[in-house]
Amino acid sequence: MLVWRFKGGVHPPTKKLAKDSSIENLKASKRYSLFVAQNSGNPPKLLVQAGSEVKTGQKIAEADGFVSVPLHSPVTGKVVEIKKEKHPVTGRPADVVVIERTGEDEWVKLSAKPYTEYTPDEIKKRVAEAGIVGLGGATFPTHVKLSPSKKVDTVILNGAECEPYLTIDQRMMVEHPDEICKGGVAIAKAVGAAKIFVGIEENKPDAIESMKKAGSAFGIEVVALPTKYPQGSEKHLIYAITKKQVPSGGLPMDVGVVVDNVSTARAIYRALEFGEPLIERGLTLTGEGVKNQKNVIARIGTPVSDLLDYAEVSVESARVILGGPMTGIALESLEIGISKGTSGITVLPEGIVKKPAETNCIRCYRCVEACPTNLEPYLLYKMFKKKMFNEMKEEHLMDCIECGSCAYVCPANIDHVKAFKTAKLVVRTLGRR
Amino acid sequence: MKLLTGPAPHIHENISTRRIMLDVLIALTPSAILAVLMWGWYMLLLEIGSMAFAEFLEFFVMRVFRKKKDFVPDLSASVTALLLVFNVPAGISWWTMASGILVAIIIGKEIFGGIGNNPFNPALVGRLFMYISFPVAMITWPQVNWLHFWTPAYDVATTATPLGEAKLHGVAAATQLFHGLTWNSFLGLIPGSAGETSALLLIIGFLYLWWRKIVSYEIPVAYIGTTFVLSALFWFANPSAYYDPLTSIMVGGLMLGALFMATDPVTSPVTPLGKWIFGIGAGVITVLIRYIGAYPEGVNFAIILMNALVPFINQFTKRRVFGTVKENG
Structure with a gap:
């Protein structure tokens, strides 16, 4: 099949150190700490308080509005505390529910029947009830994606996994291709799409083969994509497979496409077939800073420190990153729990992450060449330093996908993405006024 | 930790x-x-x-x-x-x-x-x-004094340069003075400014930078190509008054200018289209100064003039942002 190569992008070393380690189930932790705000959109409303007894899969917070999902208890235990902690994504204090595990799982599941017997509306309802969000990291409520206001004819399952180091999607595709395909079929049914693709970067031949084998029974077409960061960006993935460009400021449905991560597809299947709410997820424990390169399934809320104990940290000082090295967030505390959007924990020692101080931009055009969205990062940054936020907006600041390609190639060590995130916040705030 | x-x-x-x-x-x-x-x-x-x-x-x-x-x-x-x-x-x-x-x-x-x-x-x-x-x-060039390490350049007898001689006495005289000019200027065995004489070595250096992905090819190709084509037009019109196009791109510091001066990232455009425009503009100005202007060579002025236009070129050669197409498919 013809694949459309997007312009720009970068080729960081892929370093898929954990690509051959099978997914393991992590043993239970003592304490779980869950941010109430785990999804983009409205955070759910809390239903429990300190002292509440909870069971595995029990709803502990309910959706607040349409663009919101409920949150479920990952274990059977007791809510010991509800406190404020700095949210790693927003940087602001946010509600955290701390649950202490008291014993074996006593499950509260949703109803279950074979996934093929659900009607489109039932699928959407179930996906919402199960608290499923985009597991690639964006954490956008999946049922909203499944309710497009425009005609959708194509479903694309995102197995690109272009972030260096991360391998959980690859392992999922190798080990659970059937469940992913069935999830894909359910997604297609929900949105009324006829065609299902799976996009996988060609540096994962095992995943491609596995998905091809499983997918043929469902009429799912596997597309091998060039290995180039950020191939897994939703808009660039759609372009690669359909040649359609999602309009600036628009959504995939504007070009008749819905994209979901392969792990999300699997979660959807399990919510339908087994009635499982989203209380666990797969993630990669990796980086030169840990001894054991692992892919694990862990309950949401598992403290990062427990995961690092399992992977065995082997360095004195490092960045512990939620996610991969290109877009992940360096943690300031290891006591926070993983959330629905945590696709990996990457531990990078000082030697890898250290970089010299910023120097003057020499307009070497490397950022212009690297930008997959055809922006001019050097210019946006120059405007940022002069606080020209309106001009930045006119230069398509809001189309920036924050992939970090510009900062990756910059010889002057400029932190473009940090600046652009700030500028976007300013533009949004000014726009609201 | x-x-x-x-x-x-x-x-x-x-x-x-x-x-x-x-x-x-x-x-x-x-x-x-x-x-x-x-x-x-x-x-x-x-x-x-x-x-x-x-x-x-x-x-x-x-x-x-x-x-x-x-x-x-x-x-x-x-x-x-x-x-x-x-x-x-x-x-x-x-x-x-x-x-x-x-x-x-x-x-x-x-x-x-x-x-x-x-x-x-x-x-x-x-x-x-x-x-x-x-x-x-600035126009007193010492003759080539090959492998006389201990003789200082300022003691060497001076000479004209190919473009200067052509401006003063015509191409015929210059061709006589600089026997085998095209080939010698490619190798670098002609009088001229210190580092500009060997097109070959400059091209090798440029290819190294290109291989290292430090520079892109657009500006040199546009600049040298434009100079070649325009010089060819002059030459066709009157071969006795102008150098042939191949010689034209070897002399007058064009190689040094096109490969290393015009490609300075700080003072050249950022997009590929902008680079083409920059290179073509520099080529046009260079040839016009050489053949119509008062100075024998025009590379210096051409690049400086194009430098001044860079902000405008950047403004008008923006690439279409991904997702701003009118039609899909």
């Missing part, structure tokens, strides 16, 4: 401004060595001395005037200095050279805020200053 923090991306390509500048110096080294072989120790002194002086000036400005206590030289001053040395006759007096460096670094670069902020190529600013202030010294 000590937790380190910092914004994403957490990994970076192994590249720095200093590394880029070092690569440019590496690319210029073959030409620098050739110049020493042709004009002896004095050439070596000019090269090393100018680079040292330029670095000193920049260091002084940054540390003393701008109070940047953590300033570490990034070798860009050396690149400017070496390019300027390449752009002047080998026998130039050391103090003329020093004044050129002073102007290049201070007026050409530092008063605008240092590296990245200068609108004009600093080396060309320096050269223009020297051209205007020391017109005789």
Whole structure:
């Protein structure tokens, strides 16, 4: 099949150190700490308080509005505390529910029947009830994606996994291709799409083969994509497979496409077939800073420190990153729990992450060449330093996908993405006024 | 474990401004060595001395005037200095050279805020200053004095250059004077400014930079190509009055200008289309100055003029942002 190569992008070393380690189930932790705000959109409303007894899969917070999902208890235990902690994504204090595990799982599941017997509306309802969000990291409520206001004819399952180091999607595709395909079929049914693709970067031949084998029974077409960061960006993935460009400021449905991560597809299947709410997820424990390169399934809320104990940290000082090295967030505390959007924990020692101080931009055009969205990062940054936020907006600041390609190639060590995130916040705030 | 923090991306390509500048110096080294072989120790002194002086000036400005206590030289001053040395006759007096460096670094670069902020190529600013202030010294070229290391370039008998001779006495006279001009100028065995004479070595240096992904090909191809085509038109019209197009692109510092001066990232456009426009514009101006203007060669002026247009070129050659297509499919 013809694949459309997007312009720009970068080729960081892929370093898929954990690509051959099978997914393991992590043993239970003592304490779980869950941010109430785990999804983009409205955070759910809390239903429990300190002292509440909870069971595995029990709803502990309910959706607040349409663009919101409920949150479920990952274990059977007791809510010991509800406190404020700095949210790693927003940087602001946010509600955290701390649950202490008291014993074996006593499950509260949703109803279950074979996934093929659900009607489109039932699928959407179930996906919402199960608290499923985009597991690639964006954490956008999946049922909203499944309710497009425009005609959708194509479903694309995102197995690109272009972030260096991360391998959980690859392992999922190798080990659970059937469940992913069935999830894909359910997604297609929900949105009324006829065609299902799976996009996988060609540096994962095992995943491609596995998905091809499983997918043929469902009429799912596997597309091998060039290995180039950020191939897994939703808009660039759609372009690669359909040649359609999602309009600036628009959504995939504007070009008749819905994209979901392969792990999300699997979660959807399990919510339908087994009635499982989203209380666990797969993630990669990796980086030169840990001894054991692992892919694990862990309950949401598992403290990062427990995961690092399992992977065995082997360095004195490092960045512990939620996610991969290109877009992940360096943690300031290891006591926070993983959330629905945590696709990996990457531990990078000082030697890898250290970089010299910023120097003057020499307009070497490397950022212009690297930008997959055809922006001019050097210019946006120059405007940022002069606080020209309106001009930045006119230069398509809001189309920036924050992939970090510009900062990756910059010889002057400029932190473009940090600046652009700030500028976007300013533009949004000014726009609201 | 000590937790380190910092914004994403957490990994970076192994590249720095200093590394880029070092690569440019590496690319210029073959030409620098050739110049020493042709004009002896004095050439070596000019090269090393100018680079040292330029670095000193920049260091002084940054540390003393701008109070940047953590300033570490990034070798860009050396690149400017070496390019300027390449752009002047080998026998130039050391103090003329020093004044050129002073102007290049201070007026050409530092008063605008240092590296990245200068609108004009600093080396060309320096050269223009020297051209205007020391017109005789700047057109007094020593003959090629192959492998006489201990004979200083300023003691060597002087000669005309191909373009100068053609302007004064016509192409026929020049062709007689410079026997086998096209081939010799490709190899570099002709009189001219110190580092510009060998097209071959300059091209090798440029290919190294291109392979290292430091420069892109658009500007040189557009610049040299335009000069070639326009020179061909003049030549077809009157072969006895103009050089053939192949010779035209070998002489007059065009190679040095197109490969190393016009490609200075700070003072050239950022998009591929912008680079094409920049190169074509420089080619047109160069040929017009050479053949219609008063000066024998026009590379210096052409690049400086195009430098001035860069902000406009950048403004009008923006690429279409991904997702702003009118129709899909």
